[in-house]
Amino acid sequence: MTEDGESVRDAGFDEFLDALAEGDSYYVECANGHGSLPPRRVCPECGSADLAETPLPESGEVATYTKVHVPAPSFADDAPYVTAVVDFGPVRLTGQVLADVEDVEIGLKVEPVVSETETRGERLVVFEPR
Amino acid sequence: MTKVRVAGAGITKFGRHPERTSRDLFAEAGATAIKDAGVARDDVEGVYYGNFMGELSEHQGHQGPLAAEALGVHAPATRYESACASSGVALRQAVRDVRNGEADVLVAGGSERMTNLSTAGSTEALAIAADELYEVRAGVTFPGAYAMMATAYFEQFGGTREDLAHVAVKNHANAVDNDHAQYQREITVEAALDSPAVADPLHLYDACPVTDGASAVVLVSEAYAEAHDLDAGVAITGTGQGGDRMALQDRENVATSPAATEAAEEAYADAGVTADDVDVAEVHDCFTIAEVLALESLGLFETGEGITAARDGITTQDGDLPVNLSGGLKAKGHPVGATGTSQVAELTKLLRGDHVNSEHVPEARVGVAHNAGGTVASAVVHVLEEVAE
Numbered sequence: 001m002t003e004d005g006e007s008v009r010d011a012g013f014d015e016f017l018d019a020l021a022e023g024d025s026y027y028v029e030c031a032n033g034h035g036s037l038p039p040r041r042v043c044p045e046c047g048s049a050d051l052a053e054t055p056l057p058e059s060g061e062v063a064t065y066t067k068v069h070v071p072a073p074s075f076a077d078d079a080p081y082v083t084a085v086v087d088f089g090p091v092r093l094t095g096q097v098l099a100d101v102e103d104v105e106i107g108l109k110v111e112p113v114v115s116e117t118e119t120r121g122e123r124l125v126v127f128e129p130r
Numbered sequence: 131m132t133k134v135r136v137a138g139a140g141i142t143k144f145g146r147h148p149e150r151t152s153r154d155l156f157a158e159a160g161a162t163a164i165k166d167a168g169v170a171r172d173d174v175e176g177v178y179y180g181n182f183m184g185e186l187s188e189h190q191g192h193q194g195p196l197a198a199e200a201l202g203v204h205a206p207a208t209r210y211e212s213a214c215a216s217s218g219v220a221l222r223q224a225v226r227d228v229r230n231g232e233a234d235v236l237v238a239g240g241s242e243r244m245t246n247l248s249t250a251g252s253t254e255a256l257a258i259a260a261d262e263l264y265e266v267r268a269g270v271t272f273p274g275a276y277a278m279m280a281t282a283y284f285e286q287f288g289g290t291r292e293d294l295a296h297v298a299v300k301n302h303a304n305a306v307d308n309d310h311a312q313y314q315r316e317i318t319v320e321a322a323l324d325s326p327a328v329a330d331p332l333h334l335y336d337a338c339p340v341t342d343g344a345s346a347v348v349l350v351s352e353a354y355a356e357a358h359d360l361d362a363g364v365a366i367t368g369t370g371q372g373g374d375r376m377a378l379q380d381r382e383n384v385a386t387s388p389a390a391t392e393a394a395e396e397a398y399a400d401a402g403v404t405a406d407d408v409d410v411a412e413v414h415d416c417f418t419i420a421e422v423l424a425l426e427s428l429g430l431f432e433t434g435e436g437i438t439a440a441r442d443g444i445t446t447q448d449g450d451l452p453v454n455l456s457g458g459l460k461a462k463g464h465p466v467g468a469t470g471t472s473q474v475a476e477l478t479k480l481l482r483g484d485h486v487n488s489e490h491v492p493e494a495r496v497g498v499a500h501n502a503g504g505t506v507a508s509a510v511v512h513v514l515e516e517v518a519e
Contacts, residue, residue, distance in 0.1 A: 010263065019362045043157075051318070064279070064282040065278060066274050066278045066281055066330050066332075067330040068269060068271055070271065071271060072257050083270050084278075090379070091379075093379060096269055100248040106281070116271070119274055123267075
């Protein structure tokens with residue numbers, strides 16, 4: 001936030017969230033086929049600067065997860081919640097799963113969307129089981 | 131290239147000192163280390179100081195000069211920040227500078243003030259060692275990140291909460307007689323299993339506490355030690371550092387910590403030893419699963435086999451390879467910026483024979499210290515050896 005209260009965007013990341021919110025999500029792919037998430041100027045894998053926005057697969061699989069009982073203050077009213085790292089093939093993405101932890105397992109198929117936290121109304125990545 | 135000796139070590143009581151500033155804590159640890167070394171303050175040529183969350187906990191940046199002032203030393207001083215590996219990287223730079231002949235006497239250490247923050251505040255402060263955009267904004271806490279590593283480990287290699295509980299029980303048992311430790315009390319497997327959930331599968335007793343404290347070591351060149359007839363029978367013979375992608379999501383496998391493997395391989399090669407030579411280890415057990423990952427990264431156990439090391443009694447006090455005889459981060463406490471040098475201070479005493487738990491490793495000659503930053507996106511490993519004087 002700036003001094004006058006206007007929010008400043010994080011270039012690259014906020015555009016990524018905008019696209020995800022519109023169902024038009026993408027990741028960044030280098031000339032050698034390595035995937036990564038924006039913002040990037042070079043591929044973190046090989047240093048290639050030849051990067052292109054590529055559509056993110058519609059669904060991914062839970063690679064690992066946890067149920068967080070003790071949150072940071074910015075998630076005080078959200079807890080408990082389930083966070084997961086979800087594998088989309090070329091990239092993985094971290095977010096909260098909209099399901100009880102008992103219903104989450106490694107390999108669970110989910111779709112990413114953008115939601116808001118209960119505590120502060122901030123945007124975050126969430127996953128809906130398919 | 132000159133050999134680097136550890137001439138002195140100092141550690142404050144780790145625990146709750148909410149009213150004490152990190153500079154005051156460091157002054158105590160540093161004075162102890164300098165006195166232990168028997169070097170003149172005027173001979174100290176630099177202070178290499180680790181601190182992680184000073185901006186958040188004390189509204190204080192630029193802490194290097196404060197660290198030197200606290201020691202009464204007039205020398206260049208720099209703060210190193212690498213999350214929970216802050217003083218580990220500070221020490222590594224000091225080791226390299228003594229080796230390179232840049233200096234004969236250096237102080238490396240670290241300090242952290244944490245308990246003046248609320249639980250929520252310290253949770254938030256620790257979380258910034260993760261990726262702000264892609265992890266913190268998704269609600270990943272530090273225990274949450276390690277919990278996801280544990281979930282992945284259990285899936286790939288097996289293991290249970292009970293296996294992890296044995297790590298906590300072991301480290302608490304080691305801390306009972308260590309007056310520097312925050313928790314000088316034993317716990318049971320049952321109590322660990324019954325403690326409140328923090329981030330499944332990790333419960334309260336899988337996690338290190340929030341801690342205030344400081345530590346310091348005095349490094350000297352071999353020539354200086356000889357010229358001044360110092361009692362400095364422990365050398366740092368190997369140093370290594372590894373790195374990994376910041377966010378868990380960008381790692382190939384979150385059930386291993388390759389940055390620590392790189393650091394260990396470099397440190398072993400540097401010292402000319404192998405994992406088989408290690409007699410005693412201090413590893414970064416910020417969570418019980420972290421000790422398991424550390425043991426495997428250090429090559430002390432095969433991948434997937436570290437999980438039962440404590441339960442099988444191999445890493446306990448009377449086992450073949452005692453690990454975290456200090457109590458580890460789990461029971462000794464984890465003032466993040468002070469942890470790396472505290473491990474080396476404890477190992478130095480263990481090898482010298484004047485640690486309260488030295489009796490458990492009477493023949494030990496080679497020790498290894500493993501200090502991790504974040505979810506092991508940073509890792510520093512040092513090899514210490516007892517040398518003939």
